[in-house]
Amino acid sequence: MSIQPVSMSSKSRADRAKLILNGVSKRFGNGADAVQALEPVDLVVENGDFVCIVGPSGCGKSTLLSIVAGFETPSSGSAILDGKKILAPGAERGVVFQQGALFNWMTVRDNVAFGPQAMGKSREASLSVAARYLELVGLTSFSHRYPYELSGGMQQRVAIARALANEPEILLMDEPFAALDYQTRELLQEEIHSIWKRTASTVLWITHSIDEALVLATHIVVMSARPGRIKATFESDFSKNTDPMLTTTVEFADAKRQIVALLRQESIEAQRQEINL
Ligand SMILES: Nc1ncnc2c1ncn2[C@@H]1O[C@H](COP(=O)(O)OP(=O)(O)OP(=O)(O)O)[C@@H](O)[C@H]1O
Ligand SMILES: [Mg+2]
Known part of the structure; x- marks a missing residue:
């Protein structure tokens, strides 16, 4: 078991694509007050993928999800679901936000x-x-x-x-478990995972928990501090493992260390930006 770097914007993935993000960026406001929330993002999510997105606070994760949900329009680029450009919310997208x-x-x-x-x-x-x-x-x-x-x-x-x-065809989850206690969180994680397996649905899931990402994801996207970009993408096979002691294994700790190292640099950068605001 491991995580392996993988390209998630490659043309080869586009053939089996469920969701394609083509240079999707977002800028809020105008002039001096403008905030570049997202730099152009390229990402291809295949049918049946369980993609977890991690990244420091304020890096544009919710913004990205809102664009896919159809609540926000991108400033550039396009988001395409099943071959159709996303222009508005739709019932084929199930959304759960932070609140x-x-x-x-x-x-x-x-x-x-x-x-x-x-x-x-x-x-x-x-x-x-x-x-x-x-x-x-x-x-x-x-x-x-x-x-x-x-x-x-x-x-x-x-x-x-x-x-x-x-x-829904695709579930869009923005830190859905952030407010839950540990036990409920674990139970629901298992449930969501078994529903995902049973229904072969596609999931885009934002979390601050690296453990959660490793336990659930087939792919992990690590984002950089604001303005958000994709810093790294990994394929992961930990979610295939049903061992209840999975999170205590050496392989799990190794994978976690790699992601923590990437995120640490970004969190320091995010904090520096907050101080300079
Ligand atoms: N409607 C809006 N108007 C202006 N700025 C916004 C708006 N929504 C988000 N932003 C800004 O865009 C940036 C990204 O915000 P976003 O909510 O996407 O971050 P996030 O990665 O989800 O953060 P967190 O992990 O804290 O939930 C932030 O700087 C935020 O202030
Ligand atoms: Mg958010």
Whole structure:
């Protein structure tokens, strides 16, 4: 088991591409106040890839995901999903952000059933999908509560259930587990991983946790400090391993060390930028 440097912008990947980012950059604002959040990014994600993106705070990870989600438009370049340019949000993309954005006026159950129902499933079928995913995230007994009655971590689990209930072509996750305790996080990691394997879906996942990236990813993208660029890309086969002691192995520690070393330089640079702001 190891991580191996791999090119993720190569033409060879484009043949089997699910998502293509072609020189995607983002600049917020104008003139002296402008912020270059992303330098042009080239990335090809293949069908079935589980891509984890790591990088220092403020390097443009959420911006990149928002562009793929269709919430932001790139300043240059284009994002293409299944051969079609991304111009707006769509049901084939399931999105979970750093803070779950739920409908506060709907019960937990209706939040999760919303997607299936919007896609034409009957009320009954939608509720049964909702029940299945709420069970998966351990919130069956909160089905009839409203989001504001739940803790932050529980709301995040509802947001995950809601994204999964749409059975999207691609899941876009922005640090979905950041607010969760260690045990819940591990359990949900396993669940997401088994759902990904079962459904052969494609995942783009942002995390600050290198362990999480190594446990889950088929590919790891390391980004540089702002303005974000792709600094390195790796192929990883740790996610194929189901050994519960995986994270304690020498190979795992070796891979982690490589990524930590890359990120350390970037975090120092990111901090320097904050001080000079
Ligand atoms: N709507 C916006 N308007 C202006 N600037 C923005 C906007 N969104 C993001 N930025 C800026 O773009 C840069 C990248 O932000 P982004 O949220 O993408 O970073 P991130 O890598 O997700 O950080 P974190 O790890 O802290 O979540 C930051 O400097 C941020 O201030
Ligand atoms: Mg972010």
